Amino acid sequence: MKHKLRYIKLPVLLILVAFLFSFAEKRNNARKISEIKVQFVGGENLYVTEEAVNNLLIQNDVAATDIDKETLDLNRVERLLNNHDMIENAEAFLSLDGKLQAKIVQRKPIGRIVGNSTYYLDENGSEMPLSPYYSARVPLLLGVDSGAVEKVYPLVAYIQQDDFLTQHVTAIKRMSGNKFELQMRKLDFKVYFGKAENIALKFNNFKAFYKKAIQDEKLDTYKRVNLQFEDQVVCTKK
Structure with a gap:
């Protein structure tokens, strides 16, 4: 009888772990973007400013702080930045603490x-x-x-x-x-x-x-x- 209970507990435990993981992931995706952080890679002269990048993203409704992480389209963010006249290349990603980060290489x-x-x-x-x-x-x-x-x-x-x-x-x-x-x-x-x-x-x-x-x-x-x-x-x- 004890062996049967042991076998029953293992599947229940696995289901519980899967449920908790799914719940945590859904809750994490539903979190709002807390901040937009822009990092310029290489070069000190700013042909486009951090404020200009932030405004560009917010105005195009792709990085407003009231958007949840699941809704945010990082590919769209990168396309928008790469289409800017002053930007050579841009990479966008989300940090664990809910910040949208963009690494930008300016044109020279x-x-x-x-x-x-x-x-x-x-x-x-x-x-x-x-x-x-x-x-x-x-x-x-x-x-x-x-x-x-x-x-x-x-x-x-x-x-x-x-x-x-x-x-x-x-x-x-x-x-x-x-x-x-x-x-x-x-x-x-x-x-x-x-x-x-x-x-x-x-x-x-x-x-x-x-x-x-x-x-x-x-x-x-x-x-x-x-x-x-x-x-x-x-x-x-x-």
């Missing part, structure tokens, strides 16, 4: 196109609108229309990855024949780059010229530095 501008319309060129070579919250310190791209973006992009991308060039190049001007001229910060000469070809070689030549001119104290004696020839730097004096 590398140049600012100035013309009939003004906008950024991002690190992927795509157009990016200006931000109302922060103005990026990137080279101005002059005379570059939408048809010439692919021509200037390799040059801008290379400059953005080099600390020396980022510090010195303030503008890139497109000339006829898709050739480019660089304007430099605190240097009284312009750099004629030519076509965006053999970029690393040309800039290495320029760095060697710059170092030698610094040593000889002759930087102020030039009005134009020509890099279009691969094997030499041609300088024009004032």
Whole structure:
């Protein structure tokens, strides 16, 4: 008799555990979202703010604090964030304490196109609108229309990855024949780059010229530095 009771108790216990687990899960899903927490991953410049992200989610009725966890569609939250002009990638998830968390990677501008319309060129070579919250310190791209973006992009991308060039190049001007001229910060000469070809070689030549001119104290004696020839730097004096 005792053995029979033991066998009966085990299924009852399993059913009870399953019931309690189901009840707890349902109760957890019915809990309201207690808070929205936004984390920006990488980079310190905020082209979109935490407040703007919160407002975007609330206005679209996908993350209001009166929505329960079971109703919330995390995929929709991510789609909404990823469609934002300033966001490169977003991941949304719920924490155990009922907080909606979003990890956001912002788009990174590398140049600012100035013309009939003004906008950024991002690190992927795509157009990016200006931000109302922060103005990026990137080279101005002059005379570059939408048809010439692919021509200037390799040059801008290379400059953005080099600390020396980022510090010195303030503008890139497109000339006829898709050739480019660089304007430099605190240097009284312009750099004629030519076509965006053999970029690393040309800039290495320029760095060697710059170092030698610094040593000889002759930087102020030039009005134009020509890099279009691969094997030499041609300088024009004032």
